[in-house]
Amino acid sequence: MKYDDLRDFLVLLEANKELIKINEIVNWDEEIGAIAQESIALDSAAFICNRIKEHENTLCRRITMNTLGNWKRIAIAMGLPEKTSPREMVLEWRKRHRNLIKPTLVKSGPCKENIILRKDVDLSQFPIPKLHAMDGGRYALTWHIVVTKDPDTGWVNVGTYRGMTLDNQNIGMLLSPFQNWGMHAEKYKKRNLKMPISVAIGVDPVTLMTSTTPYPVGVNEYEVAGAIRKEPLKLVKCETNDLPVPANSEIVFEGEIDLDPSTYRHEGPFGEYPGCYSSFTASPKPVFNVQCISYRNDPIFTSGLIGCGPPLKAADSDLFGAITLSAVTWDQIENNGVPGITDVWFDEDMWGSNVFVSIDKAYYGHPRQVAFAIWGAPSSFVLGKYVVVVDSDIDVHNLKKIWAAIANRTNPSKDILVVPRTGGGTLDPSTHPDIKVKTKRVGRWDRVLIDATWDDTWEERSEWGGLTHPPICLASDKELAMIRMKWKKYGF
Structure with a gap:
């Protein structure tokens, strides 16, 4: 990799004309979020704000956003040529994450340059933004990693889960029992612990991308990040617990979560990844009590505009999510023994909800196996509301071609399967708030498979040249080779 940490990555972006330095005073209250939104709308660069209202003299005075806001920046983050296609990124991610690289534990690192303990902890020293007008407060945690450990096995999980600042020492957390850290929490709760x-805030982009990806139970995301970076991550132990964090992090918050519901405080609402609010009602959530903060000299805070929804272009979390979700879902299908997968793609404008899979169809019911392999994964609570399966001659990265396959290769009464009343869609705006309450915030999805492959129950027909479906009316390879040799002679 050409960079070791977030700071190196920002230097790399600037060298590639992908970073804007904003020296105008900006307001943490909505203005930073609006800048991020407009940057996305205009396909503009990542940015770092160097002067933030009310934070000119606090210990943290800078914030950066939109660092992974186009395919070029994601390619740079992965150490690939800047014109690498999304499909090539998916293939490369799959290739690399099969060869896990264990992290290295070091004695100290830049994140230990300054340490604040307990009564001196003060979250107001950080330029935490209020991103949207109707958010419940300033969201400290949107672009970060959360580290927890299984009390039984010692398995370390690294994930990304939102958190709203409650006061100078506490953050309200959205904790789902179906996420990996939620499974850890249930074990601590049973022990009354x-x-x-x-x-860790301000980690390198690969570690952030890995953290947001739904890897299965038992996988250490630090090892995945090492695999993608092709080198071990350097970690340090925290000051008040034995959890490991990246040594080059900009900022580290340490503490604990009390899982007694009587200690919960109201968190929310927040403008989530579908680009809207799933509810305007704040609800009781577990509280992260911050007991230690360590940070680099002149630290850089990070934040993310998680989703812009249908009105705008995809945000950076949508873009890199399309890469990582496609990679892990492709693995999930194949690990279930389903053969013939030729491509998998989660379109960047529909984070997690719609997945498109192309196959070399081998037998009756093959597309249904694909769908149920996706729906059977623990990650399906946020993935695979719609599954569209097409033949391998259809480019799943081109929505127009997918629509053409649906138009020309489906009979709706038999090729569209609806599986009603499954769990899923906690933050989906099409799931009624009352349903979320009744299902204890699991949500309820009717899932859909659209089988847009050729019907394999038809018999061969002579007028189709012995095929079981109408032949394609395109020039032969031989004819194309001939005219290509003469192309310039035609005057093109």
Whole structure:
């Protein structure tokens, strides 16, 4: 990799004309979020704000956003040529994450340059933004990693889960029991113990991308990040617990979460990844009590505009999510023994909801196996509301071609399967708020498979040249080779 940490990555972006330095004073209250939104709308660069209202003299004075906001910046983050296509990125991610690289534990690192303990902890020293007008508060945690440990096995999970600042020492957390850290929390709760937790802000982009990806139970995301970076991550132990965090992090929050519901405080609402609010009602959530903060000299805070929804272009979390979700879902299908997968793609404008899969169709019911392999994964609570399966001659990265396959290769009464009343869609705006309450915030999805492959129950027909479906009316390879040799003679 050409960079070791976030700072190196920002230097790399600037060298590639992909970073804007904003020296105008900006307001943490909505203005930073609006800048991020307009940057996305205009396909503009990542940016770093160097002067933030009310934070000119705090210990943290800078914030960066939109660091992965186009395919070029994601390619740079992965150490690939800047014109690498999204499909090539998916293939490369799959290739690399098969060869896990264990992290290296070091004695100290830049994140230990400054340490604040307990009564001196003060979250107001950080330029935490209020991103949207109707958010419940300033969201400290949108672009970060959360580290927890299984009390039984010692398995370390690294994930990304939102958190709203409640006061100078506490953050309200959205904790789902179906996410990996939620499984850890349930074990601590049964023991009547508080759960140790550490949060690293300002990590390198590959570690952030890995953290947001739904890897299965038992996978250490640090090892995945090492695999993608092709080198071990350097970690340090925290000051108040034994959780490991990246040594080059800009900022580290350490503390614990009390899992007694009587200690919960109201968190939300927040403008989530579908680009809207799933509810305007704040609800009781577990509280992350921050007991230690360590940070680099002149640290850089990070934040993310998680989703812009249908009105605008995809945000950076949508873009890189399309890469990582496609990679892990492709693995999930094949690990279930389903053969013939030629491509998998989650379109960047529909984070997680719609997945498109192309196959070399081998037998009756093959597309249904694909769909149920996706729906059977623990990650399906946020993935695969719609599954569209097409033949391998259809480019799943081109929505127009997918629509053409649906138009020309489906009979709706038999090729569209609806599986009603499954769990999923906690943050989906099409799921009624009352349903979320009744299902204990699991949500309820009717899932859909659209089988847009050729019907394999038809018999061969002579007028189709012995095929079981109408032949394609395109020039032969031989004819194309001939006219290509003469192309310039035609005057093109």
